[in-house]
Amino acid sequence: MDLLEYQGKELLARHGLPVPEGSHAATVEEAVAASDELGYPVAVKAQVLIGGRGKAGGIKIASDSSEAHEHAGDIIGMDIVGPHGEGPFKVNELWVEAGSEIEAEYYASVILDRSAKKLMVMLSRMGGMDVEAIAESDPDALVKQHVDPLRGLDPDTANSVVEKAGIPAESGDQVAAILIKLVEVAQAEDATLIEINPLIVNSDGEVVALDSKTTVDDNALFRHPELKELSDSHVDDPQEAMAKERGLTYVKLDGDIGVLGNGAGLCMSTLDVVAQAGGSPANFLDAGGGSKAQSIIDALEVITSDPKVKAILFNIFGGITRCDEVAKGIIEATEQTGLDLPLVVRLDGTNSDQGMALLDEAGFSHLHHESTMLGAARRVVEMARSGD
């Protein structure tokens, strides 16, 4: 789960890391009131889960109430597209923050390095730009240091990172302390990424986190009830919200063919095969091992609530779950939901013949079955096109 900037900053502040004073606002009025209270200048910042907000016009400085009003009005409701084309993300909330005078901008982060199986801290004196851009333009300016998995980051190692990064001596101790703290926060909060960019030195010589990007391990939410709450409240897409409520693993895509598969790998593979057949998948939905009618009903309701969906593909490989059980679930779900979109079902594996016979007997005119993945993908693409 990714945290919004202000949620990440609240997390950092809870652990004693320095962040500017600020306030959350969901309306223009709230933003102006918060700005007046903080005193000018303030930064009015769009809260969306994507980088490049500044360039997209999602961060503006206001020097008085009327500017705060104007900027908040411009930013709330705007659509922000990410640097890799992600989104668009609609801005529903703002973070209004006391303006900082910036003497220097650094970059600091802690990240889970999957290949090394260790946490890694990164530090650069070239803050404010994308970390990939730093690494490209001047690889030596980005200092990387793995963290001992059993002992954490010790002060000597932190100091040597600060030195290698060329951080001036007067800020060095503060930056080293922040690195150590970042590792502690990552471990305590199950964060696989905390990125502070920029980490600034203000006019009082204090080192402060001016932005934050935080990813928390979903598997660890059971021990962080306050983060769990954020995760439950923070799904923008209506289908994703509905799926989450029903405990389904669903990812919205932008095509018109609804997809359900059993198992994450098979489901990903199904999307690929649909694309190879010339179609465009509308979603990823892993039904897991279950064959129960209720879970198939839930899945069908989520898939069909997306108005773009014109045809649906179920790709089931029965292992321990038997295909005849799955077929019964599909029949019951089709009857109960009154599904009228074309549905192509591919059943393979344990008891697939019995499963297909059951589907034949049910005699739904819009339900078709295939025995191979590729055959099923071609069929569903055809059906989606004929619906045009």
Add this chain to the structure above:
Amino acid sequence: MSIIVDTGTRLVISGLTGHEGTFHGLRNRDYGTQVVAGVTPGKGGQDVDGIPVFDTIAESVEREGANTSMIFVPARFAGDAINEAIESGVETVIAITEGIPVMDMMPIYWRAREKGVTLIGPNCPGVLSPGKANVGIMPAQFFDPGRIGVVSKSGTLTYQIGNELKHAGEGNSSIVGIGGDPIIGSDFIDILTLYEADPETDLIVMVGEIGGDAEERAAEFISENISKPVVAYIAGFTAPPGKQMGHAGAIISGSSGTAKAKQEALEAKGVRVGESPTEAARIAVETLRAD
């Protein structure tokens, strides 16, 4: 031969007394695996269909000669159970449990390496050596004994490929599900090394997916260390960046971890990559027969 599990496997199952643990534990025994013990703290002295239950894994090692542990306990307790297994004296730990926090897995990974214990998983379907032993949740009916070693991040995708190999008349030395989490005990490279040394394996099929760089590192490793032919399949070409595709580890971060990058890395080192599971199985059969 075969790798990791075989007729000499003496299995202890943590969580045998739970619903899933009992179901799969008895399935594994029915397949012919020697299931010698179960472990549930506080239930020592009971039995599950004649399989003795102990309070600790170490006791099962001492009393029943267990040498392989399977972890089937809920995610929030699984870290402790894996740690217990690593310290118990077994040689191999196979963790099926999905949803273990990655911060728990990090120290476990290093501890297992330090102790020389082979750790498979977590979030994996287990290991099957057809005709010898089945440890985990794999449906064994799709896999006949044979000369193709399979290593995979995904369960159902592996069954799919196994079924196609079987229909083509080929079988497997072993099938290893390494798991779909960001940190797993054994990576492609570890399993490729075992297959390279296994005289009963003539060809290796590796099934990868988006996220991380294990496939890229495997490509590099194959070109230098693996003499047997390797055929690959990668899932997730249509996955958007920043979205977790079911498995905790299946996520493209920024521009890294894409299926295309993995395919290119493998092909650059001479590994043939199938466009679909069906094609990967077909290439594997062709290559095996051409040799």
